[in-house]
Amino acid sequence: MASSAFNTGGSLPRRQFINRVMGALLCLSAAVALTPLLLVIGFILANGISGINLDLLTKLPKPVGELGGGMGNAFLGTAILIALASLFGVPIGVLAGIYLSEFGNTGFARILRFLTDVLTGVPSIIIGIVAYTLVVVPTHSFSAVAGGVALAIIMIPVVTRTTEEALRRVPNALREASLGLGVHEWKTMMYIVLPAGLGGIVTGVMLAIARISGETAPLLFTAFGSRFWQDGLGNPIAAVPLQVYKYALAPYKDWHDQAWAAAFILMMLILILNVGVRVVTRSGFQKIR
Amino acid sequence: MDITLTTLQAVAVEEREETVTRVSKGLVVEKLGAYYGNFLAVADVDMTIRPNKVTAIIGPSGCGKSTFIRCLNRLHEVVRDARVVGKVMLDDEDLYDPRMDPVAVRRSIGMVFQRPNPFPTMSIYDNVASGLRLNGVRNRGLIAEKVELSLRQAALWDEVKDKLKKPALALSGGQQQRLCIARTIAVDPSVVLMDEPCSALDPISTLKIEDLIAELKQELTIVIVTHNMQQAARVSDYTAFFLGNEKVGAGELIEYGPTRAIFTNPADPRTENYITGRFG
Numbered sequence: 001m002a003s004s005a006f007n008t009g010g011s012l013p014r015r016q017f018i019n020r021v022m023g024a025l026l027c028l029s030a031a032v033a034l035t036p037l038l039l040v041i042g043f044i045l046a047n048g049i050s051g052i053n054l055d056l057l058t059k060l061p062k063p064v065g066e067l068g069g070g071m072g073n074a075f076l077g078t079a080i081l082i083a084l085a086s087l088f089g090v091p092i093g094v095l096a097g098i099y100l101s102e103f104g105n106t107g108f109a110r111i112l113r114f115l116t117d118v119l120t121g122v123p124s125i126i127i128g129i130v131a132y133t134l135v136v137v138p139t140h141s142f143s144a145v146a147g148g149v150a151l152a153i154i155m156i157p158v159v160t161r162t163t164e165e166a167l168r169r170v171p172n173a174l175r176e177a178s179l180g181l182g183v184h185e186w187k188t189m190m191y192i193v194l195p196a197g198l199g200g201i202v203t204g205v206m207l208a209i210a211r212i213s214g215e216t217a218p219l220l221f222t223a224f225g226s227r228f229w230q231d232g233l234g235n236p237i238a239a240v241p242l243q244v245y246k247y248a249l250a251p252y253k254d255w256h257d258q259a260w261a262a263a264f265i266l267m268m269l270i271l272i273l274n275v276g277v278r279v280v281t282r283s284g285f286q287k288i289r
Numbered sequence: 290m291d292i293t294l295t296t297l298q299a300v301a302v303e304e305r306e307e308t309v310t311r312v313s314k315g316l317v318v319e320k321l322g323a324y325y326g327n328f329l330a331v332a333d334v335d336m337t338i339r340p341n342k343v344t345a346i347i348g349p350s351g352c353g354k355s356t357f358i359r360c361l362n363r364l365h366e367v368v369r370d371a372r373v374v375g376k377v378m379l380d381d382e383d384l385y386d387p388r389m390d391p392v393a394v395r396r397s398i399g400m401v402f403q404r405p406n407p408f409p410t411m412s413i414y415d416n417v418a419s420g421l422r423l424n425g426v427r428n429r430g431l432i433a434e435k436v437e438l439s440l441r442q443a444a445l446w447d448e449v450k451d452k453l454k455k456p457a458l459a460l461s462g463g464q465q466q467r468l469c470i471a472r473t474i475a476v477d478p479s480v481v482l483m484d485e486p487c488s489a490l491d492p493i494s495t496l497k498i499e500d501l502i503a504e505l506k507q508e509l510t511i512v513i514v515t516h517n518m519q520q521a522a523r524v525s526d527y528t529a530f531f532l533g534n535e536k537v538g539a540g541e542l543i544e545y546g547p548t549r550a551i552f553t554n555p556a557d558p559r560t561e562n563y564i565t566g567r568f569g
């Protein structure tokens with residue numbers, strides 16, 4: 001009687017063996033998946049670390065053939081581009097996310113959600129072309145604004161979907177508590193639901209920023225790049241990925257070194273953003289609980 | 290055994306000195322039905338809820354008690370595809386009149402939910418102040434006064450007066466529920482609906498809330514859903530017994546009357562079966 005209660009079929013040693021083999025396989029797969037990431041980080045670290053200096057972050061590029069200089073304008077440019085993209089993209093994305101979470105079952109919402117998902121998968125070079133047509137052609141100029149618009153279009157679907165998710169996770173009980181106090185629906189959204197989902201929304205925005213800060217293709221014919229300090233938002237603007245791209249293609253050793261170093265810094269910034277997201281979400285969840 | 294016990298308690302409620310410090314409003318429900326999509330959850334309820342009294346709603350799970358009381362403050366209709374038929378009057382105002390603003394209805398008929406649901410991002414003070422602030426009250430002095438008064442009425446003031454700025458979630462479950470009651474009464478409703486307000490709480494917290502209900506009815510009309518027959522007998526003046534229809538499933542009002550009558554001398558055998566713990 002007692003032994004039959006524990007009999008689950010098959011012999012114990014056999015199952016333990018299979019268990020071990022499967023465990024080892026899983027470990028191996030995880031290692032294989034991780035290898036490229038480690039290789040990238042290791043490679044960039046090895047090549048980039050020596051080129052890092054203050055000049056890289058603060059100085060303008062020197063004319064071809066002259067050693068030294070930096071790409072301070074590119075770092076500033078990337079910061080400006082991210083700010084512009086967030087300025088355009090975050091409000092639109094958050095509002096669209098609110099719409100999807102509140103009216104998610106209407107036909108229009110379904111179409112919107114589908115288009116958002118499609119937009120996430122559109123190659124970024126095509127988004128560059130769209131921004132080119134929308135901004136560069138009418139204004140007759142490559143510009144920071146055009147680059148910002150291109151990056152915003154990439155940001156919007158990410159922010160929209162994370163906002164929707166974050167707001168859906170806010171317990172319905174909070175909405176009802178607020179509505180039950182005789183608070184209007186939009187005020188309930190603004191002052192009760194949105195703050196409760198803020199952690200998730202901030203996460204989405206940070207992930208979106210991490211995503212766009214490395215984008216190169218959509219900037220090629222919108223921001224265009226520049227070798228000077230930025231002069232207004234209507235002119236071409238430098239960006240780190242663009243500069244890295246140009247320097248990497250050029251035949252000069254010192255440019256290659258600068259490209260590695262800039263790539264390293266960019267990668268670190270993105271890494272820090274991602275770690276930041278983890279920290280934010282962890283404290284966010286504690287708040288909810 | 291059980292019956293005699295609850296009977297004595299019901300009598301005790303009725304003999305308690307009834308002091309009314311503010312005359313509140315009553316509700317008249319006529320031919321009320323509630324749908325989720327095509328599913329009829331509550332059918333054909335007629336009921337008069339008396340002012341400054343506690344009315345208990347009892348009945349088995351799923352018979353539509355929550356749905357019914359959510360119709361009373363027009364919270365039912367915020368559920369997707371949910372709809373209400375029939376009529377609810379608050380004194381002489383028709384709550385489902387097309388010109389009636391549901392937001393205004395919910396302001397005068399507050400609600401306390403099964404699970405304590407304080408606003409997680411707000412402090413204790415801000416939770417109680419939230420209804421006033423979000424309804425546009427700006428006067429800080431007035432808000433502070435109202436917050437203290439409401440917390441006192443909810444028998445929570447002494448426990449929280451030194452930590453008003455602390456997060457509401459730092460309170461115990463029972464305290465959170467009293468905080469939710471304070472938050473509800475801070476906007477001066479005429480009626481407070483409570484949907485199993487003690488079912489997530491320990492016995493001590495439950496007793497505190499029951500005492501609170503007895504206090505609050507001096508100023509308010511209270512409708513309380515409860516699973517707990519002793520609780521219904523202890524706190525309520527009137528009791529309504531709901532039961533799901535065997536064929537269509539819709540919840541129906543089987544019997545309604547003074548709590549003592551319902552518990553000692555129910556007219557319907559189904560009521561008797563339910564309150565004595567014998568089903569069907």
Ligand SMILES: Nc1ncnc2c1ncn2[C@@H]1O[C@H](COP(=O)(O)OP(=O)(O)O)[C@@H](O)[C@H]1O
Pocket residue numbers: 325328330348349350351352353354355356357368540
């Ligand atoms: N949001 C909803 N959508 C569809 N059906 C629901 C919903 N909420 C409750 N119901 C159904 O309505 C009936 C009554 O539910 P409820 O009012 O919660 O009962 P009670 O509070 O008495 O336990 C149940 O059959 C339940 O399944």
Ligand SMILES: [Mg+2]
Pocket residue numbers: 354355356484
């Ligand atoms: Mg219920």
